[in-house]
Amino acid sequence: MADVNTVSGERGYARPQRRSVIREDNPDLIHPRSVRTFAKMAREDAQAKSVIKAVTLPIERTTWRIAPNGADPAVARMVAEDLNLPMIGDVAADQKSNLGKVAWQEHLPWALKMLVYGHAFFEKVYTDGSDGPQRLRKLAPRLQDTIKKIDVAYDGGLESITQKATTDRNGRFYPEVELEVSRLLAYVNEPEDMSWVGTSLLRPAYKHWIKKDDLLELEAIVLERNGMGVPTYESYSDSDQDDIDRGQEMVEGLRAGDTAGASIKKGSSLSIxxxxxxxxxxxxxxxYHDSQIARSALAHALNLEGKGGSYSLAEVQMDLFIQYLQAIAERIATIANKYLVEDMVEKFTGERVGPFPLITFDPVGSKKELTAEALAGLVRDGVIRPDKDLEEEIRRRYNLPPKRPLEEALAEKNSERGNNEQTNPGS
Known part of the structure; x- marks a missing residue:
């Protein structure tokens, strides 16, 4: 029996099959139609938007850094500068050295779009190396709605993506563009197969979004039909057709207002x-469907309505949610370290030899405001020693006047002492 086509010594394959039972079976959620569906959910549904914000904002707000990880100091500094991230031990990234380059805090929100659409692709753009080693110049988003096809190798690895043909505002035509894997940085969220499409954060909420949308329309109809009651007119006589017709016109035109009213014959009645x-x-x-949309992302906090409940249960739910956010951030860091940082080092040094610097981050949710009382306790217990930078930060944070220069303070003190001696010469 002949061997199957092998790739890199592998006999098996991972490329998804057309009729795979684990592939998406909803036509509206199969790529590329899924992009339109999830964009509509994120754009139009308040609860879906809240879920996305609840997941992405803590990750964006946490502090990201570069850890040298035993790499050459010059290489570690290059990665920190090109991603506009501080190295561990630095106060902040050097903004001047990042002019015209990538900013990680700008890249991160685009990378987190993988949660909405299941994937996020970027083209790595480097300098041409004419004035020194090649440096990262741009991480260009290749937006989900521009992607026509994702090509996957026999072994499940990404080969390339193809972007649709397009025209600019002047009518100039641009043909399809194929970007090979060496140019790409690809984030994929919770893949169920090797299609590189990923799974949207909103996928489990889709059914509830559809049902809720129908129910909202139904609620509007119910309120419109029954919200204000129905005006009715009962004529004084069954045989006076003119009065009956007049009553019909009256109830059809009945409106609220400062001068609204009605005049009816004796024996007739008008009521709402x-x-x-x-x-x-x-x-x-x-x-219910709103709560299920939040639950699909473990965002149980969005379902709290002040009705009381178990504090310990809420704490457990929040801890689970934080772990979920931590896992997402770790996934982004892992992908960026493997497919971006290592590539940056190879372009800079000419060889792909470690150890490599690492993109790291503080634990999600660990950034908290420090009160004056807590800071005083840390100083009192010797955990923190006050210095010039700390004093300036405290004065800035609490809107205190800046510290006066020593020479100015001494001059004022000497002046006050001289005035006192003139006022009290015998003292």
Whole structure:
């Protein structure tokens, strides 16, 4: 029996099959149509948008750094400068050295788009090396709605992506563009197969979003039909058709207002009838589907409505959510270290030899505001020793006046002492 086509010594394959049972079976959620669907969810649904913000903001807000990790100091400094990140031990990144280069804090929100669409691709752009070693110049987003095709190798590895043909605002035509894997930085969220499409954070919420959208329309119809009651007119006589017709016109044109009113014949009646009996309200079902959308991302905090409950349960749920955010940030750091930092080092030094610097970050949710009382306790216990930088930061944070120069303070003190001696010469 002949061997199957082998790649790099592998006999098996990982490329997804057309009729795979683990592939998406909803036509609206199959790439590339899925991009339009998830964009619509993120754009139009308040709860879906809240879920996305709840997941992405803590990751964006945490402090990211470069750890030398035993790499050559010049190489570590190059990575820190080209990504505009501080090295461990630095106060902040050097903004001057990053002019015209990449900023990690600008790249990160685009990378987190993988949560919405399942994937996020970037083209790595380097300098031409004419004035020294090649340096990273740009991480250009290749937006999800521009991607026509994702090519996957037999072994499941990414080969390339193809962007759609397009025209600019002047009508100039640009043909399809194929970007090979060596030019790409690819983030994929929770892949179920090796298609490199990934799984959207909003995928489990799709069913609830559809149902909630229908229920919102139903609720609007219920309020429109029954919210203000129905005007009814009862004529004084069954045989006076003119009065009946006049009453019909009256109830059809009845509106609220400062001068609104009606005049009817004796024996007739005009009333506004409310709903008799109890109608089923869609509101409870809408709230349920909202809660399920939040639960799909472990964002149980979005479901709290001040109705009380177990504090310990809420703490456990929040801890689980923080672990989820930590895992997302670690996934981004792992991908960037393997496919970006190592590539940057190879372009800079001409060889792909470690150890390599690492992109690291503080634990998600660990950045908290330090109160004056807590700071005083840290100083009192010897954990922190006050210095010039700390004093300046405290004065800035609490809107205190800046510290006066020593020479100016001494001159004022000597002046006050001289004035006192003139006032009290015998003292």
């Amino acid at each position: 009838e409310g709903v008799k009996g109890q109608l089923v309200s869609p509101r409870e079902a809408i709230v």
